[in-house]
Amino acid sequence: MSRYNLNNSYKAIVIGGSAGSFQGIIKILSQLSADFPLPIIMALHRLKHVRHGFVEALSIKSNIKISEPEDKESIRKGMAYLAPANYHLSVELGNYFSLSTEEMVNNSRPAIDITLGSAAYLYRTKLVGILLSGANRDGALGMKQIKDKGGITIIQDPAECMIDTMPKAAQSITTIDHTLGIDSIVAFLKELQQHYK
Amino acid sequence: MITDLDIADLKKVTELILQQHGYDFRDYALSSFKRRVLRILELGGLTIDSLLKKIADQPGYINEFLDELTVNVTEMFRDPGFWRLLREEIIPGILLNNKQFKIWHAGCSSGEEVISMNIMLKEMGLQDNVSIIATDIDTAILDKARAATYGIKNMEVNEKNYIRFQGKHSLKNYYREENGKAVFNSELLRNVSFRKHDLVVGEAFNKFDLILCRNVMIYFNQTLQNQVLKKFHGSLFKYGYLAIGTKESLIWCEYVNRFIVVNQEEKVYKKIKD
Numbered sequence: 001m002s003r004y005n006l007n008n009s010y011k012a013i014v015i016g017g018s019a020g021s022f023q024g025i026i027k028i029l030s031q032l033s034a035d036f037p038l039p040i041i042m043a044l045h046r047l048k049h050v051r052h053g054f055v056e057a058l059s060i061k062s063n064i065k066i067s068e069p070e071d072k073e074s075i076r077k078g079m080a081y082l083a084p085a086n087y088h089l090s091v092e093l094g095n096y097f098s099l100s101t102e103e104m105v106n107n108s109r110p111a112i113d114i115t116l117g118s119a120a121y122l123y124r125t126k127l128v129g130i131l132l133s134g135a136n137r138d139g140a141l142g143m144k145q146i147k148d149k150g151g152i153t154i155i156q157d158p159a160e161c162m163i164d165t166m167p168k169a170a171q172s173i174t175t176i177d178h179t180l181g182i183d184s185i186v187a188f189l190k191e192l193q194q195h196y197k
Numbered sequence: 198m199i200t201d202l203d204i205a206d207l208k209k210v211t212e213l214i215l216q217q218h219g220y221d222f223r224d225y226a227l228s229s230f231k232r233r234v235l236r237i238l239e240l241g242g243l244t245i246d247s248l249l250k251k252i253a254d255q256p257g258y259i260n261e262f263l264d265e266l267t268v269n270v271t272e273m274f275r276d277p278g279f280w281r282l283l284r285e286e287i288i289p290g291i292l293l294n295n296k297q298f299k300i301w302h303a304g305c306s307s308g309e310e311v312i313s314m315n316i317m318l319k320e321m322g323l324q325d326n327v328s329i330i331a332t333d334i335d336t337a338i339l340d341k342a343r344a345a346t347y348g349i350k351n352m353e354v355n356e357k358n359y360i361r362f363q364g365k366h367s368l369k370n371y372y373r374e375e376n377g378k379a380v381f382n383s384e385l386l387r388n389v390s391f392r393k394h395d396l397v398v399g400e401a402f403n404k405f406d407l408i409l410c411r412n413v414m415i416y417f418n419q420t421l422q423n424q425v426l427k428k429f430h431g432s433l434f435k436y437g438y439l440a441i442g443t444k445e446s447l448i449w450c451e452y453v454n455r456f457i458v459v460n461q462e463e464k465v466y467k468k469i470k471d
């Protein structure tokens with residue numbers, strides 16, 4: 001079972017998603033085991049003024065513990081993190097999160113570009129970026145930054161996306177290493193996990 | 198368009214500003230600071246070198262630089278649950294001991310939080326019991342705060358927050374529309390003094406019963422957050438309250454043991470030890 005030529009050098013998974021990505025995220029989180037070896041950092045478009053409910057909804061089927069990080073919280077493996085409502089989520093040198101209330105980017109806060117871009121800068125070649133279904137261009141620039149720093153870029157197969165604007169936007173400005181359906185994204189992550197045993 | 202900057206470039210900027218103007222950005226959180234500087238370069242069509250030259254050659258440019266560098270995105274009654282907590286627990290708690298009290302809005306930006314405070318206090322019949330000092334590093338934004346005038350398009354979210362705060366009236370009772378702007382009644386600011394103050398290098402200047410510093414320290418690294426918490430500690434009366442942003446934390450700060458958590462959800466702390 002070695003389709004993707006991976007190794008154990010990766011430090012984090014970062015996932016961006018918007019309209020139509022919820023079921024895909026649920027599926028990914030439900031199929032990974034609690035001992036998944038890398039932190040999963042998620043920037044998902046969400047209602048700005050609803051602080052509660054999203055983590056709970058994602059947690060129902062997830063084996064991995066999910067939290068909305070506080071400012072300057074350390075990034076730990078075995079955790080999945082969700083960008084909180086109405087904040088941008090960045091990762092910092094020193095491997096911790098920071099939050100910000102800067103202007104919306106691509107009409108979004110949290111913006112996927114900000115999380116992906118800061119992760120690209122921190123993790124460089126040791127990052128896997130995954131961009132799922134969505135209705136705007138947020139995340140495209142972040143995926144380009146991941147690619148430019150030598151990370152792996154994966155988009156959800158536009159044919160499978162409820163709304164394919166977001167993955168297609170990424171495709172149009174950078175090289176996408178793998179275009180995969182959700183089931184194959186899960187298979188990719190499981191193969192990656194094998195390298196950490 | 199420049200899409201990334203080296204730490205070395207950012208250092209040149211912070212060192213020059215420190216040396217020439219005395220503002221210290223060395224302990225700002227890196228990723229947001231970098232984005233702010235990138236934004237300044239993009240807005241001004243500048244490179245790092247031309248930015249450095251501009252800072253060095255045009256002494257007045259620093260104010261414009263600070264105005265762009267600082268994040269001035271805010272809302273009235275942001276986190277309505279926090280404002281309900283203030284109205285229902287925190288302010289009544291202060292009133293038990295003091296009929297007159299003092300509030301500091303540290304990093305008040307364009308003043309939405311100050312307006313919210315006074316609307317709440319007015320509805321509680323307390324506006325004249327409270328004196329408020331509102332500070333920011335950015336003089337241009339302080340002028341905006343004094344004018345209490347906001348784009349009408351911002352009022353939708355403010356109104357929604359106010360409704361969720363369960364205010365007594367409609368937010369419309371407090372402002373009039375003029376040329377596409379919402380102009381708040383100046384009476385709402387009669388107990389407020391706006392002052393320039395830099396949390397990083399500025400000293401504690403008074404004692405307060407309540408300090409609000411919400412979503413300001415997120416732009417600082419932990420070293421600086423630690424220092425600023427000491428200043429807040431020194432600026433609070435014993436049993437005074439400190440409110441920070443709902444996703445901020447003090448747990449790694451040295452002085453955290455001198456506070457107790459009053460409300461973990463809304464991040465309100467109380468000073469219990471000098």
